[in-house]
Structure formats: C-alpha cells, structure tokens
Amino acid sequence: MTEQRRVATWRDGAVTAVPAEQPVVTAFDLGLARGDGVFESVAVVDGGTPHLGAHLARLARSADRLALTDPGDGVWRALVATVLADWPAGVEGVCRLLLTRGLGQGAPPTALALLAPVPAEVLRQRSAGISVVTLGLGVPADFREQAPWLLGGAKTLSYAVNMAAQRHAHDLGADDVVLTSLEGQLLEGPTSTVVWAAGGALHTPPQETGILPGTTQARLFAAAERDGWPTRVRPGTVDDLHAADAVWLLSGVRGAAPVHTIDGVRRGDAGLSGRVRELLAR
Template sequence: MAVWRDGVAVAVPAGEPVVTAFDQGLGRGDGVFESVAVVAGRTPHLDAHLARFARSAALLGLDSPGDAVWTALVAAVLADWDAGTEGLCRLFLTRGPGDGAPPTALALLAPVPPETLRQRAEGLSVVSLGLGVPADFRARAPWLLGGAKTLSYAVNMAAGRHAHDLGADDVVFTSLEGLVLEGPTSTVVWAARGTLHTPPVDTGILAGTTQARLFARAEADGWPTAVTAGTVDDLHAADAVWLLSGVRGAAPVHTLDGVRRGDAGLSRRVRELLAG
C-alpha cells in the first residue's frame, strides 16, 4: 500500500492505518477509484485509466493531485512486487475529511483473485437485472454521476450477490426500456453479423478502457465495430457475448438468464487482440 503524504508517495505496511474514520470516502462513498492490471511487474494500460480517473474526479468536483502523483504511488507499491505474480492495483481518491483538508490519495496492490482468473478462462453465467432508470435519463441528470467510477458501489455489489443467489456469476444491467447498459464492474460487448457491438455511453454507463482498446485493435485488424443500443434479445441472438474489465479482461458469457450459449470460436481472437 502507498499513500500520498506531504508531497511524497509513502509505502506503508498493509495493516497500517492511513485513512481517518472521518474521511468522506469512507463515511459517504464520496470519491472515485480505478482498478489497474499489473502484468510482469508493469501497468501497461495505466495512462488510459488515469485519463478516466481524471474524468471521474471532475464529475465529482474533486481536485485530483495529477498523473505524476498516481504514477509515483503506483511505483511505490510495485517496488517490491514479484513480477511473476499478476496483480490488481487500485487507486483511490476521496474528498478527505473535508473542512479544507486535502483529498486522500492512495494505492493498494494485491494478487488477482483466483475467481477472476477462473472467470477469464472458463467464462461466466450471467443474469439480466433492471437498473430502474430510462436509458437516456442519466445523460441529463449530472447529479446521478453517470459515467463516473465512484466509490458508491453498494448497488453494484448487491446485484452481484443477487446473481450468486440465483446461481450465476455476474450481471448485465438493463434500462427501463430493456436496453443493455453494463455489468456492475464491466462493459458489455457482443459480436453479431460480423461486427463487434457495445452500448452507447450516453446512457450513463462507464466508458470501458478495455473495450476501447479492443475496438481500436479490432478495427485495425479488419473487424468492424459499432456503438449499438441493444437488448437482451440481441445478446441471446449474438454470435458471442463478453464482459470486459481491466483486470479480468474479456470473460465470455456461456450462460445468459439460464440459457446456454457459445462464442462461435471468437473469444480466442478477442484475447489475441487484447494481448500485450
């Protein structure tokens, strides 16, 4: 773990307290975060995460300390990391204790959980759940913080627990009209009619860094891409469906709402495009 103190990234033992109980991130979820993959002791996609981090902070009106601070914090936690262990580095920025105090900036590093590795390799069973908002509402309701990766993840985690109660691994959220939005911690991508599709971000979903990288590489490889307002029926009819996230990568959906499905052999191509 590392925390920003007095202009320096300070590495601290995992058990050492670094956040006061009065921190607004702890008490109110008033903050933002990013989860960055660590591969071979490096963070190859850190820049994309920092760009999204800055957008999230701006949506909350948080003063981000800047990319140099986050880069220093990442370097501090990676200093003694075993390069042979795949890692998950989480960056946190909160409003701090308030009353004019500086924001809290810290980084945590841990091995990627075995369940994440299993889902990446074996795929996922997924259920669709309604998020309870029209698809276009968050775009005109900035107080709902659509598109920000905030610490207020209680609903996301509750959706995951509900999926587990139903015997599934994960969730695809839908709007009141039945349009596909996103997963609690992922971006939805599907392949249909020779094209890769993903939902529009003007629905208030989080812009996916992994999805953006996949689409850029797919286009360069001659695989067309599109931003599409799709439905769960479109997912059922698709050649393949994946949930994408920075650490899990592209996890193929093998079961959707209890219905088994395949990936038409496309997951290998997706993995190859995302490699590196």
C-alpha cells in the same frame, strides 16, 4: 497473505509505502463515511502497468464530475511505482487507485494505491467463462445523461448497488450481471462493459446511456478495427445478446470473460474468444 498486499499513501506532498495492516485513513474520511470518491483498478502484468495512462485519464474525468481535487498523474505514477517496487514479474496483480474528498471543508483529498494478487476466481472466470443474469437498473436509458447529479459515467466509490446486484446474481446461481434500462436497453455490468459479436462486427452500448466508458472495450475496439473487424456503438437488448455469436463482459483486470449462460440459457462463443484475447494482448 499480508506480504502479498501493498499500500502507498500521498500525504503532505510525499508518497510513502506503509504496511498493509496499518490504518491509512481517519474514520471521518468522507470516502469511508459517504462513499464520496472515485477509483480505478489497473492490471499489473509482468511487473508493470501497460494500460495505466488510460486509467489515469478516466480517473481524472471521474474526479472532475465529483468536483474532487485530482493530485495529478505525477502523484499517481509515484504511488504505483511505490507499490510495484520488487513486485514479482510472474504474479499478476491488481492495483487500485483511490481518491476521496478526505475530511472535506478545504482539507486535501486522500490518495491511495493498493496492490494485491489477482484473485483465483477472476482468473477462472477469464478462462472458463461466466453465467449472467439480466437485472433492471430502474432508470430510462437517456436519463443519466441529463442528470449529472447521478454521476453516470463516473467510477465512484459508491458501489453498494453494484455489489448488491452481484450478490443477487450469486443467490440465483450466476456469476455476474448485465444491467438494463427501464425500457430494456443494455447498459453495463456492475464492474464491466458489455460487448457482443453479431453480423460480422463487435457491438457495445453507447455512453449516452450513462455507462462508464470501458478502457478495455476501447482497446479491444481499436485493435479490432486495425485487424479488419468492424465495431459498432449502438443500443442493444437482451434479445440481441441471445441472438449474438458471442458475448463478453470486459474489465481491466479480468479481461474478456466469455458469457456462456444468460438468464439460464446456455450459449457459445463461435470460437471468437481466442481472437478477442489475442487482440487485447497486442
């Protein structure tokens, strides 16, 4: 519903709340015309954003990779505070921060905050788990690290391929995707980080493959290490996922979604999902 969606803009040095149905960017904005921008999706829990700092740090890194002018943490925090004003504490939300190149040619960037309730399907996947298919991204695992123009590790607005991969998964009757490299190494999901449990440890692919550094994965691994659960950053394959004790796709809003089916093959989680949720709740 419209009254549950909120928007705030940054213009001429001022942060302003605007009606959700009101246009806020020109048709000539390069974020719209070319996907030239970056974004973050921040979980809103109990009326606040407990993990905002990690997302702002990643947003700044993404902006730097695109040579975008970042208005700074102060502006972003003001935008978040504006859309969060009087937000019901019992409504879980997702706050999206968008930064585009604006009109370019020396014009200031466009900075927006959007707030809406978390979709019911996201909540369902978090609790019931998901089925995934594995799809090739078509690049060698080490290529994006050597090709900065491919923007590996940046969370950009150019998400057409990510969304096409998810639509293809839906056409196949699955919920989501695990992307792999040309030689079969695990990369990431279109909107998530891959984590699996095996040999008494948690594992995730290395960032040198050009994947986006996961803020939720980083929180989970830090909490797991404190709890005595070893963690490993290492290359993996689809066979590793099939052999694992448990597999999750992690993201800031969905949290840890247990993977119960991979390429049509059912699997369990060895009772580990509860522990993962508990660690992320700390």
